[in-house]
Amino acid sequence: MAERDGIFKGENPLDIARRWLSEAEATEINDPNAIALATVDTDGMPNVRMVLLKEIEDGGFVFYTNYGSAKGQELDATGKAALVMHWKTLRRQIRVRGLVEREDGPQADEYYASRSLQSRLGAWASSQSQELSSRAALMAKVTKITAQKGVNPSRPPFWGGFRIRPLEIEFWADGAFRLHDRFVWRRDAEEKSWQIVRLNP
Template sequence: MTEQPLRLDETAVGSDPFAFFDGWLREAADSEPNDPNALSLATVDTDGLPDVRMVLLKGVDARGFAFYTNFESAKGRQLLATRKAAMCFHWKSRRRQVRLRGPVEVVTEAEADAYYASRPRVSRLGAWASQQSRPLESRAQLQAEVDRLDATYAEDEIPRPPHWSGFRLMPLSIEFWQDGAFRLHDRIVFTRDSLDAPWDIVRLYP
């Protein structure tokens, strides 16, 4: 029997894009071989040149989509300067994509502390050891710094670095894309004029 292509319609999407996204993310977790929470994060530097890289989503709710990073990294500096970003999730196993754009805010100190404390010990040491996005003489130099910090903190709690925290993208647009046969894809986009405005829902040509 030929597998029927998945379809996406306005009734299935409903009126809450965050709830619908949560359902897609849970389905992706069942089928993606690695990191269903991986996304491409697009930013812009001070010259107006776009930049993009993969990061991991670490929280989503009605406020927005949160991830964590070194504020002294390229993306950290760009986000602090512009306070705007875009995201794209692509789940190949589900033939689905979600795109978001909107302003960015820094997460609360409590949120950053809680997530940092949940990370493996070596990851917490790495947040201190890595001068992210800056030149590194050798891998051995990085490992030596991790080893030094490991000995320094021993069994003690490792505090969160002051330059390490998180951002939350608060979308003004969320587009859901479902692959269709013969490139007749389904695209449904939610948009709003401001963060406290109601969502408008529009179907787009593929």
């Protein structure tokens, strides 16, 4: 096992990830929980976009979206994804690769209910990733949905969470003269133990 200390110290990579995110929350100006989420479509063409991570659990990394969106369809089709968190103020990043499952139960209901009313209505109104004729058409749909759903809309059946259950997590920190520090945690399956190695910059 690679010897680690300082910011890399810990016996659980998810604990280290939570600690780094907590530190970033104190220094990043906007969206310290922003992640670049990578998926692949059925033709093998990669896709990447920024989304907001909502939780780092013991079981993985959780975010929410429209299941009918491009990312939702790609995640359902392949069951695999990767993400990157990068913090300029800390000069660190975390890379994750793993298996994907839906979070479509009470946890998703609770998060949906915590969002602003406008965001909850927007989730109903937006056919995410589908063609849109104009912004006016979208706003008209929001108005219609508002009249239909009122002030306490339930979570749409097409909207919920995804959890990336990691098989690989890499922690990277900037080093002088581009001699960066990199440690990667790998396992062949979720029930297996993590193997930790130091990587060349």
